[in-house]
Amino acid sequence: MYVQSAEAPRRKPVTVPLLRAMKARGEKIVALTCYDASFAVHLDEAGVDIALVGDSLGMVVQGRASTLPVTLDDMVYHTALVARGLAAALLIADLPFMSFRDPDTALASSARLMAEGGAAMIKLEGGADWVCEVIARLAAHDVPVCAHLGLTPQSVHKLGGYRMQGRDDHAASRLRAQARAVSDAGAELLVLESVPAALAEEITHEVPVPTIGIGAGAACDGQVLVLYDMLGITPGRRPKFSKDFLAGRGSVREAIAAYAEEVRAGRFPGSEQTAG
Numbered sequence: 436m437y438v439q440s441a442e443a444p445r446r447k448p449v450t451v452p453l454l455r456a457m458k459a460r461g462e463k464i465v466a467l468t469c470y471d472a473s474f475a476v477h478l479d480e481a482g483v484d485i486a487l488v489g490d491s492l493g494m495v496v497q498g499r500a501s502t503l504p505v506t507l508d509d510m511v512y513h514t515a516l517v518a519r520g521l522a523a524a525l526l527i528a529d530l531p532f533m534s535f536r537d538p539d540t541a542l543a544s545s546a547r548l549m550a551e552g553g554a555a556m557i558k559l560e561g562g563a564d565w566v567c568e569v570i571a572r573l574a575a576h577d578v579p580v581c582a583h584l585g586l587t588p589q590s591v592h593k594l595g596g597y598r599m600q601g602r603d604d605h606a607a608s609r610l611r612a613q614a615r616a617v618s619d620a621g622a623e624l625l626v627l628e629s630v631p632a633a634l635a636e637e638i639t640h641e642v643p644v645p646t647i648g649i650g651a652g653a654a655c656d657g658q659v660l661v662l663y664d665m666l667g668i669t670p671g672r673r674p675k676f677s678k679d680f681l682a683g684r685g686s687v688r689e690a691i692a693a694y695a696e697e698v699r700a701g702r703f704p705g706s707e708q709t710a711g
């Protein structure tokens with residue numbers, strides 16, 4: 436294990452069944468993206484429940500224009516780095532673009548993220564029928580799956596940009612149907628990205644799996660942000676739904692702890708970070 440501080444309090448490892456229990460108890464789940472071992476230690480010791488190695492690393496670490504060029508090798512590499520820094524947080528890794536295009540490929544890609552990278556769960560984007568078939572196959576092989584609906588960045592060219600999804604009635608009922616479908620297919624967790632707060636709240640009540648929102652209002656069972664956005668170090672404009680937690684604080688650790696505390700207390704996201 437990488438440089439865990441000797442004085443850091445020991446926590447019980449966060450597990451998939453624990454996430455369900457947290458939803459049942461109404462305890463908010465705190466998630467953050469993470470891409471290397473040093474930040475992983477900070478996340479873990481600040482009490483973050485989930486470290487997500489997102490393919491957002493293509494943009495915030497590799498400086499690319501989208502997540503599409505991220506490879507499975509990139510994801511395995513960064514997942515293994517993060518795994519070395521964690522003691523308790525659950526490690527989720529993204530399946531990158533085209534690495535889950537059919538059930539066999541998805542199984543082989545997930546096996547690498549789990550066996551070589553040390554991930555405890557994989558995340559994949561979309562809610563179409565073929566994605567549900569992939570989820571069902573992974574679940575049948577005991578691969579815990581986090582689904583991702585709403586703004587799915589791997590579909591940026593089809594969506595025509597990074598914009599809020601599910602705004603009109605038709606799009607909203609489609610998203611609700613997809614949320615039920617990924618849950619029925621066996622997903623254990625559901626990320627809702629850039630959807631109206633009221634829609635995210637309905638979905639959160641409708642599905643048994645915990646929902647983790649990003650730009651989806653405060654009613655989700657948990658929240659996730661891109662680490663570099665919430666530290667204010669992403670070049671360019673910060674997304675409106677994020678917040679600079681490092682501003683006015685002395686260290687990365689304090690910023691992450693403040694984020695965890697605000698999510699658990701239901702103060703983040705507030706009205707400034709919420710649309711719809």
Ligand code: KIV
Nearest residue numbers: 468489490491626659
């Ligand atoms: O890739 C990523 O970082 C993500 C989060 C924004 C949910 O998918």
